[in-house]
């Protein structure tokens with residue numbers, strides 16, 4: 001299987017294993033995780049995409065915060 005990916009914002013081909021990709025990963029992130037979760041070829045493209053999709057992104061963040069808060073409450 002090819003390790004090339006296409007940027008979700010601009011369509012440019014990039015290689016998460018060999019070059020920077022975004023969201024940025026920690027230094028020791030495995031190649032498998034990079035290939036599974038990289039979506040953008042540059043930070044600018046990621047920011048542009050987030051801005052274009054700001055409504056949906058805000059809902060996603062709110063939803064994740066809500067889930068995390070409820071999980072924390074259950075553990076307490």
Ligand SMILES: [Zn+2]
Pocket residue numbers: 007008009010011012040041042045
């Ligand atoms: Zn791009």
